Amino acid sequence: MKYSKWTLASVAALALAGCNAASVSDLASAPAALEPVTLMPAPDVDPSELQVLFWTDEQRETRFREMEKWFAGHEVPAATSTNPLVKGKPLPASIAREIRDTMTKTNAAGVMVWHKGKVRFEDYGLDFGPDQRWTSFSVAKSFTSTLLGAAIADGFIGSLEDPVTQYIPELEGSAYDGVTVKQLATMTSGVAWDENYGDPNSDVAKMNLFVLEYGQDAVVEQMKRLERAAEPGTVFSYKTGETNLIGVLVENAIGQSLAEYSQTKIIEPAGFENGMFWMVDPRNGNIGGCCLSLSLADYTRMGVFVLNDGKDAEGNSVVPEGWFAEAGGQQVDFDSGGFGYGYQWWTYPGGNFGAQGIFGQSITLVPSADLVLTVVSNWPAATSNEFRSAWGAVASKIAATGS
Secondary structure: OOOOHHHHHHHHHHHHHOOOOOOOOOOOOOOOOOOOOEEEOOOOOOHHHHOHHHOOHHHHHHHOOOHHHOOOEEEEOOOOOOOOOOEOOOOOHHHHHHHHHHHHHHOEEEEEEEEOOEEEEEEEOOOOOOOOOEEOHHHHHHHHHHHHHHHHHOOOOOOOOOEHHHOOHHHOOOOOOOOEHHHHHOOOOOEOOOOOOOOOOOHHHHHHHHHHHHHHHHHHHHHOOOOEOOOOOOOOOOOHHHHHHHHHHHHHHHOOOHHHHHHHHHHHHHOOOOOEEEEEOOOOOEOOOOOEEEOHHHHHHHHHHHHOOOEOOOOOEOOOOOHHHHHOOOOEEOOOOOOEEOOOOEEEHHHEEEEEEOOOEEEEEEHHHOEEEEEEEOOOOOOOHHHHHHHHHHHHHHHOOOO
16 A cells, blocks of 8 residues: 555654544634634655654754644644733842753753743753744643643533543444543553553554554554453553544544644633644644644743633633643642642642653643743653753742742
C-alpha cells in the first residue's frame, strides 16, 4: 500500500503521543465574529526527517519553534481581545540570577513568571523570542482536559461517570467496557499497556504499525485488542494511546476538532495573543495528548486562565464550577509526599499542580501564591528528574517572595 507524506508525517508525530481514531463530523464553521480555524497541510518533507525523538540537539532547537514547517495541523488565530499581562515589580536579584542559572543548566528557551497579577520575570535563550511559538509535547494533555471540562459544561458530555463506550462505541466488547470517562482522564482504566519507548514490541512502539495498517481507525483498532490488567479505578498507568482517546471522545461528543473548540473555550476567553498551531492525525482530528505550539506568553495566559477558574473577561467560566480544583487535585496519590495525578494534570505538594511535556516544557501553578511559572526548553534528553526538581525549587522560592 502506498502512503502519502501526510500520513507518514502523522505517523512520526504520533510516535510521541498516539493518534485519535474515531471519525468525527466535518469541522463546523467558526462563529462569524472570529477568524476561521484553518487546516495546514503536511509540508513536503522527507519522512526520515520526522523522527522527533532522534533529532539532534541543533535540530530540536530550530524545529521546536517551527513545528508547522514539519507537520500538518490546525492554525488557530489569536483572540480578538488580548489579555495584556501587565509588567510588575521585578523579582529580587538573587532569584532572577537563580532563574537565569537554571535556564543555562536546563537549556531553557524561555521563562516567564506571573505573580500576583503581574509579570515579574521574562527572559529568552536559544534564539527564541516573544513573538515565536514553541512546541508543548504533553503539556497539550492539560489543554485537552480543559476541553473535556468545557464539553461537560456545554452538555455535550453528560458526566465524568459516563462510560467511555457511550462516546466511542467501537470500543464496546473490549477491556474498556465498564470504564468511565473519569477513569480515562485519571489514567486508571485498568487496561494493560506498555509505554516502553525502548522496546520495539511495546504498545507505544506498535502504534505506528496500526497507523500504517488502519489509518484513521488505528487507535480504536489497537486499544480494543488490549487486555484488562486491573479493575477500573484501582491502578494508575500512564498510557499514551489512552490519553488520545480523550481527544477522540471530546471530538465525537462536540462534532468539532479540539483546535476549533479551543478557539472559543480557551484562546478567546484566555486572551491569547499569538494564535496556536495544533498537530493533526491521519483523520485530521487533533492529537489530544501532544503537539500544540504557543508563545511563552500564551502558555502563561493558559496558566492565568486556569488560576481564574476558566473565566473570561466577563467572569463567565467555560468549565463546570470547581473543575480545576478537581482536575488539578490529587485524584491519584503516588504516595510520595504530595505527588500524584489529576485529570491530565500532574499534582505536587502543597496543593500545587501543573502541565509537563518532554524535553522540558511546563506550566507550574501555585494557587496559594497566585503564581504561574512557565518554562519552554530543549533538554538534552526527553526526561530529567533533576531538571524538573530544579524548576520546582525555583517555583517555591518565588512563591515565598512578596508582591
